[in-house]
Amino acid sequence: MPRKPLEVDSPLEFLAILDEEGLVDESLEPKLSQDLLLKLYRFMVLGRRFDERMLQLQRQGRIGTFAPIKGQEASQLGAVAALEPRDWMVPCFRETAAQLWRGTPMESVLLYFGGFDEGGRIPEGQKDLPVAIPVASQLLHAVGLAWAAKYRKTDEVAMTFFGDGATSEGDFHEALNFAAVYQTPTVFVCQNNQWAISIPRSKQTRSRTLAQKALAYEMPGIQVDGNDVLAVYTAAKEAVDRARSGGGPTFIECVTYRMAMHTTADDPSRYRSEEEVAQWARKDPIIRFEKYLIAKGLLDSKAIEAMALEADSAIQQAVKRYEELSQTLGDPLQMFDHHFEQLPAHLLEQREELRRYLKEEEEETRHA
Amino acid sequence: MPKMTMVQALNLALRQEMEKDDRVVVLGEDVGVDGGVFRVTEGLIDRFGPDRVLDTPLAESAIVGMSIGMAVYGLRPVCEIQFSGFTYLNFHQIECHASRLRHRSQGRFTVPMVLRTPYGGNVRALEHHSESREAFYAHMPGLKMVIPSSPRNARALLVSAIRDPDPVIFFEPKAVYRAFREEVPEEEETFPIGQSVLLREGRHVTLITYGALVRPTLEAAERLSKEDGIEADVIDLLTLSPLDDTLFVNSAKKTGRVVIVHEAPRSYGPGAELVARLVERAFYYLEAPVRRLTGFDVIMPLFAREKAYFPNPGRIARAVKETLEVAA
Ligand SMILES: Cc1ncc(C[n+]2csc(CCOP(=O)(O)OP(=O)(O)O)c2C)c(N)n1
Numbered sequence: 001m002p003r004k005p006l007e008v009d010s011p012l013e014f015l016a017i018l019d020e021e022g023l024v025d026e027s028l029e030p031k032l033s034q035d036l037l038l039k040l041y042r043f044m045v046l047g048r049r050f051d052e053r054m055l056q057l058q059r060q061g062r063i064g065t066f067a068p069i070k071g072q073e074a075s076q077l078g079a080v081a082a083l084e085p086r087d088w089m090v091p092c093f094r095e096t097a098a099q100l101w102r103g104t105p106m107e108s109v110l111l112y113f114g115g116f117d118e119g120g121r122i123p124e125g126q127k128d129l130p131v132a133i134p135v136a137s138q139l140l141h142a143v144g145l146a147w148a149a150k151y152r153k154t155d156e157v158a159m160t161f162f163g164d165g166a167t168s169e170g171d172f173h174e175a176l177n178f179a180a181v182y183q184t185p186t187v188f189v190c191q192n193n194q195w196a197i198s199i200p201r202s203k204q205t206r207s208r209t210l211a212q213k214a215l216a217y218e219m220p221g222i223q224v225d226g227n228d229v230l231a232v233y234t235a236a237k238e239a240v241d242r243a244r245s246g247g248g249p250t251f252i253e254c255v256t257y258r259m260a261m262h263t264t265a266d267d268p269s270r271y272r273s274e275e276e277v278a279q280w281a282r283k284d285p286i287i288r289f290e291k292y293l294i295a296k297g298l299l300d301s302k303a304i305e306a307m308a309l310e311a312d313s314a315i316q317q318a319v320k321r322y323e324e325l326s327q328t329l330g331d332p333l334q335m336f337d338h339h340f341e342q343l344p345a346h347l348l349e350q351r352e353e354l355r356r357y358l359k360e361e362e363e364e365t366r367h368a
Numbered sequence: 369m370p371k372m373t374m375v376q377a378l379n380l381a382l383r384q385e386m387e388k389d390d391r392v393v394v395l396g397e398d399v400g401v402d403g404g405v406f407r408v409t410e411g412l413i414d415r416f417g418p419d420r421v422l423d424t425p426l427a428e429s430a431i432v433g434m435s436i437g438m439a440v441y442g443l444r445p446v447c448e449i450q451f452s453g454f455t456y457l458n459f460h461q462i463e464c465h466a467s468r469l470r471h472r473s474q475g476r477f478t479v480p481m482v483l484r485t486p487y488g489g490n491v492r493a494l495e496h497h498s499e500s501r502e503a504f505y506a507h508m509p510g511l512k513m514v515i516p517s518s519p520r521n522a523r524a525l526l527v528s529a530i531r532d533p534d535p536v537i538f539f540e541p542k543a544v545y546r547a548f549r550e551e552v553p554e555e556e557e558t559f560p561i562g563q564s565v566l567l568r569e570g571r572h573v574t575l576i577t578y579g580a581l582v583r584p585t586l587e588a589a590e591r592l593s594k595e596d597g598i599e600a601d602v603i604d605l606l607t608l609s610p611l612d613d614t615l616f617v618n619s620a621k622k623t624g625r626v627v628i629v630h631e632a633p634r635s636y637g638p639g640a641e642l643v644a645r646l647v648e649r650a651f652y653y654l655e656a657p658v659r660r661l662t663g664f665d666v667i668m669p670l671f672a673r674e675k676a677y678f679p680n681p682g683r684i685a686r687a688v689k690e691t692l693e694v695a696a
Contacts, residue, residue, distance in 0.1 A: 115672030198402035332676030
């Protein structure tokens with residue numbers, strides 16, 4: 001009767017390519033086209049500046065609560081850049097940069113966080129699901145989409161995003177398990193940004209890494225420097241290629257940091273130190289990628305400035321469109337739209353009831 | 369007496385019960401160091417330590433399932449689910465275990481736990497943060513379902529809920545959390561679960577409501593009295609299950625006319641149960657059809673349009689007048 005170590009292989013790795021100074025490990029450096037490199041940089045800058053603008057708008061009361069992405073640009077964009085347009089992207093609520101990359105207009109993001117249901121609309125043909133607020137609930141949808149892709153004999157992949165906190169929910173474990181059992185072409189991208197609101201990663205799970213959770217489900221797992229866009233891209237590309245060629249799911253843990261508040265309703269000074277934030281600020285994903293691109297001769301200060309200006313003007317236009325749209329979208333009767341293909345009688349009746357209330361309220365204010 | 373917001377009053381209830389009874393433990397997401405995202409549990413971890421105030425990992429089913437185990441073994445867990453929109457993840461634990469363990473074990477095991485959760489809209493929140501699904505829980509046998517409406521009754525009811533030998537779902541109207549202050553006595557105060565209250569007395573019509581809509585309903589009653597000489601009985605249910613129907617049935621017998629106000633969607637909502645009780649127990653006294661003024665049967669709109677969704681004092685007053693216009 002033996003008592004011996006179980007044979008569980010650990011293919012787990014940690015991957016970093018570009019360090020904090022922008023120095024690259026040439027043996028690991030992916031061969032990316034100039035276009036892709038510059039596009040990644042452009043979207044990182046756009047994501048950052050859009051986030052900053054949204055924070056201003058929120059503070060001015062022009063949009064509502066939202067979840068900032070500052071610090072997580074490399075995790076999101078490195079991952080999503082490995083997808084083709086025909087693949088699926090299933091976000092949670094902190095994937096603004098990834099959404100923009102996939103083609104969601106900035107004004108949709110503004111509309112959604114501005115409290116307009118229209119913001120949830122995904123442009124025709126773009127294979128993304130809308131933002132998912134209930135933590136970890138969306139992972140299973142990515143498994144279902146991937147299963148359907150396999151069933152339909154396409155070579156499409158579904159990639160889903162979530163945080164470190166999400167790995168505690170039952171849905172997370174159910175999703176990994178199903179994906180592994182059915183060998184679905186799913187890529188799980190965990191943005192381990194160290195905090196789930198006030199709960200640090202160390203109190204979320206005893207596991208030393210999140211990547212190792214993949215082992216329990218017998219799927220490849222990898223931990224990457226999530227502030228290194230080259231490392232994230234490399235891991236994501238390997239995962240996507242494997243999924244596309246029938247190799248099943250992968251779990252990627254991006255080690256990154258949420259530099260701002262959890263959402264604009266949160267006060268991080270209650271639970272974390274300024275020093276911690278400052279430490280991570282030195283690992284900023286944009287600065288190091290910029291240094292790398294400059295060293296490669298792809299960027300100079302003039303180009304950097306031009307891209308920032310270009311981003312700002314696109315943001316400016318989107319904000320303007322959002323404000324114009326929000327003026328015209330006032331009609332509350334819209335709340336009855338898109339529940340069923342055909343509005344049932346009781347809803348028609350209730351819609352009429354609301355129309356009457358609104359009219360009476362309007363008259364009341366006119367007389368007042 | 370100090371004046372408190374509902375958040376402070378709930379905090380007082382938790383603090384005093386924890387001081388009095390070391391079986392009381394608090395658990396949930398962000399309830400410790402952060403003091404809860406609405407600050408209801410603020411300061412408890414400093415006072416009682418992390419063994420009695422558990423910052424849990426992010427898993428609602430685990431929080432509730434674990435509370436059930438704690439309660440079975442004689443503790444008095446008070447768990448917080450951050451928003452009622454996330455209680456669906458633990459619904460199964462409530463339905464299949466918390467609500468029926470006493471019966472399933474034929475009295476051998478009981479589940480004296482409280483599940484606290486903020487519910488309802490009108491705070492410009494994100495998706496899933498504004499809906500009212502109290503009917504799910506009020507519909508469930510073996511469960512008590514409480515919804516306070518003011519700082520003082522929230523405190524008194526939470527103390528009663530913690531001491532209750534059975535599982536209590538405690539829905540906190542987050543629109544009321546900081547909307548106003550009320551005097552709350554420092555010394556202990558309880559209020560019986562399963563009892564509603566008459567907030568205002570009148571002879572023409574009965575208004576029945578609860579939670580965040582109590583104040584708009586009172587405002588409507590005030591307006592009707594001043595502007596139209598219409599006097600309303602206003603009843604705050606406070607407990608949806610078990611439902612105290614004596615008070616509102618008697619009131620309906622007196623006035624003959626009833627308007628029910630709630631923010632939950634109409635179909636199969638709490639109002640439907642009230643109408644049924646009225647028909648069963650006061651049918652021959654009713655002089656007009658019972659009117660339900662409620663949220664609509666739609667997915668709660670995001671906040672740019674949420675105001676239009678809720679019954680407001682103007683709509684309540686009009687519904688009352690229309691009900692009074694029906695000839696007896
Ligand atoms: C099921 C569920 N429970 C609770 C919440 C409230 N909530 C929103 S975000 C969050 C923390 C999420 O942490 P993590 O998964 O690490 O992602 P991050 O927000 O850090 O990106 C919580 C508790 C929610 N949205 N969904």
